[in-house]
Amino acid sequence: MGAVLTPSAVLQRPGVRRWGGLALAAVAVVGLYAANEFFWTWLYRDVFGLDIATGWASMLHFFSYDTVKIALLLIGIIFLVTVLRSFMTVERTRALLGGKREGVGNVMAAGLGVVTPFCSCSAVPAFIGFVASGVPLGVTMSFLIASPLVNEVAIALLLGLFGVGPTMMYVGAGLVIAIVAGLVIGRLKLERWVEPFVFETKLRGQVITSTVGLTWDDRIQMGIDEVISILRGIWPYLLVGIGLGAAIHGWAPEDFFATYAGSDNPFAVLIAVLVGVPLYSNAAGVLPIVDALYAKGLPMGTLLAFMMATVALSLPEMILLRRVLKPKLIAVFAGVTAAGIICVGYLFNAILV
Amino acid sequence: MNIKILGSGCANCHNLERVAREAVAELGLEATFEKVTDYADIAGYGIMRTPGLVVDEAVLVSGRVPTANQVKELITAHLG
Numbered sequence: 092m093g094a095v096l097t098p099s100a101v102l103q104r105p106g107v108r109r110w111g112g113l114a115l116a117a118v119a120v121v122g123l124y125a126a127n128e129f130f131w132t133w134l135y136r137d138v139f140g141l142d143i144a145t146g147w148a149s150m151l152h153f154f155s156y157d158t159v160k161i162a163l164l165l166i167g168i169i170f171l172v173t174v175l176r177s178f179m180t181v182e183r184t185r186a187l188l189g190g191k192r193e194g195v196g197n198v199m200a201a202g203l204g205v206v207t208p209f210c211s212c213s214a215v216p217a218f219i220g221f222v223a224s225g226v227p228l229g230v231t232m233s234f235l236i237a238s239p240l241v242n243e244v245a246i247a248l249l250l251g252l253f254g255v256g257p258t259m260m261y262v263g264a265g266l267v268i269a270i271v272a273g274l275v276i277g278r279l280k281l282e283r284w285v286e287p288f289v290f291e292t293k294l295r296g297q298v299i300t301s302t303v304g305l306t307w308d309d310r311i312q313m314g315i316d317e318v319i320s321i322l323r324g325i326w327p328y329l330l331v332g333i334g335l336g337a338a339i340h341g342w343a344p345e346d347f348f349a350t351y352a353g354s355d356n357p358f359a360v361l362i363a364v365l366v367g368v369p370l371y372s373n374a375a376g377v378l379p380i381v382d383a384l385y386a387k388g389l390p391m392g393t394l395l396a397f398m399m400a401t402v403a404l405s406l407p408e409m410i411l412l413r414r415v416l417k418p419k420l421i422a423v424f425a426g427v428t429a430a431g432i433i434c435v436g437y438l439f440n441a442i443l444v
Numbered sequence: 445m446n447i448k449i450l451g452s453g454c455a456n457c458h459n460l461e462r463v464a465r466e467a468v469a470e471l472g473l474e475a476t477f478e479k480v481t482d483y484a485d486i487a488g489y490g491i492m493r494t495p496g497l498v499v500d501e502a503v504l505v506s507g508r509v510p511t512a513n514q515v516k517e518l519i520t521a522h523l524g
Contacts, residue, residue: 180507181492208507212454213494219487292484313508414483 109308117167124163131156150341157333157379161248165325165375166318168247173317176208177310181217184234188226193277196230201269204237205262211239211408218415223292228285229277236428237269240403244321245374252382260439261395268399268431275427284420328376336379339387349388359393360436364429367400377401391443396436403428445475450486450496450506457495459509464497467515 131152135141141148184203188196209217214235221231241262249258282290305313339348352359370377381394409421416424447464451457461477468475480486480498489498493507497515504518 182490182506185492209493212452213492213507215452215483216487216494217492219483220490220492223487288484292487294488294490 105308109311113311120163120167124160127159127163128156131159146341150337153340154333154337157336157382158330160251161329161333161375161379162322164247164251165244165322168250169243169318169321170314172243173208173314174310176206177305177313179207181207181209181213181220185221185224185226188221188230188234189224191226191230193227193229193274196227197233197270197273197277200226200230200233200273201237201266204234204269205241205266207234207238209238211405211411214408215411215414218412219289219292220294222285222289223294227277228282229273229275231273232276232424233269233273236272236403236424237266239405239408240269240399241265242374242402244325245378245398245402248374248378252378253385257391257395260391261399264395264435264439265399265403268403268428268435272424272427272431276423279423281420281423284417284423286415286417289415325373325375328372329379332372332376332379336383339380339383343387346388348384352389352393359390360396360433360440363393363397363436364400364433367397368404368425368429369406370401372401374398374402390440392436392439392441395439396432399432399435400429403432445473446478446500447475448478448480448496448498450480450489450491450498451494452481452483452486454494456509460495460497460505463509463512464515466512467519470512471516471519473519 132143135143135148135152135155141151143149143152184207187203188200191199218231218235221234222228246258246262249261352363367377377398381398385391385394404425409425412421412424445468447468449457449461449464451460457479461479465477480489486494486496489496489503491503491506495505495509496503496507497505497510497518499519499522502522504522505515510518
């Protein structure tokens, strides 16, 4: 303080370096995003002299453009969401849900499922922690359904590929499904299908808030770490998804999918969900395919239902949940969620035509 | 000193153990390390996001992998 402000002295201030670095990174991401399509068109059409409107060249152009676009979107949004979420913890969520009745509790749980940092690998300790501390089973289920269904990767990609409208529809529908499915499971009184040890677990020790004492530098570092760890986890799905999307984009006949799964087929949503449930992928792998199918004329309701089924219900998560839930309850959980997704699919198809 | 690493064998649990061993070594402390992988035991500590770091039955970290320096500070503060 009070020292002469030379440029290098200003640059050495931690605040300037932190926020300046962040601003530069933001400008770089936005700049690359804006120049992306232009660059690939220039490279393939003008430099290599390819006809990027058809066949292989069209596929290559689409693949390159889509990969970069999706990667940039993921980097930006995962970073932002992780930093914001570092102010929220599962412990705080549980404290907010404790003592809430069903109904209000389900609505809050679904909302908190979206904003609480959570990965399905923690589904089991979180389930025990919630139920053992007295959060009702149905409310806990609302949280567990909303959390993977409405996640930052899905939101990032929907925003980038479809815009604000479909993103809000997806988020709204996801919340409603989580609330209603949790309410139904709560009403059915299925506590007997929870493994008994869950209710017997004694919570001892003081609960710590895991984010106490974090500095801005810590939170930014957490954002960077999360971007790296998510991208490392999903890139194979992403490349396969974009590859399939590019193949559909470049090769599938214009009306091939529309003929079999278009809005005329009353079973399209049902089939989309039945195909989507056993598919183990995440939003990053599914959305490029959804995008390409949409361009081929498939209705949005069918596509969103397919995506929700793939993202919300997965075999690995159910195997994990088997530690705390009896198979019957897992079946009810999957059945109620799938039914909700099917309803949403038909509803969107009816509204959006 | 007894140190427990809570988590069901995820990558972050290994990272946390590495960081904790580093911190203990730099502090020049004697510690026994133990892995807790049973979900009921983990939840019993009030932890809902793995990994967790428990030093002499006190939960110091949950849900993230801190740096070795942060663990050093936490352990020093806990002992002090």
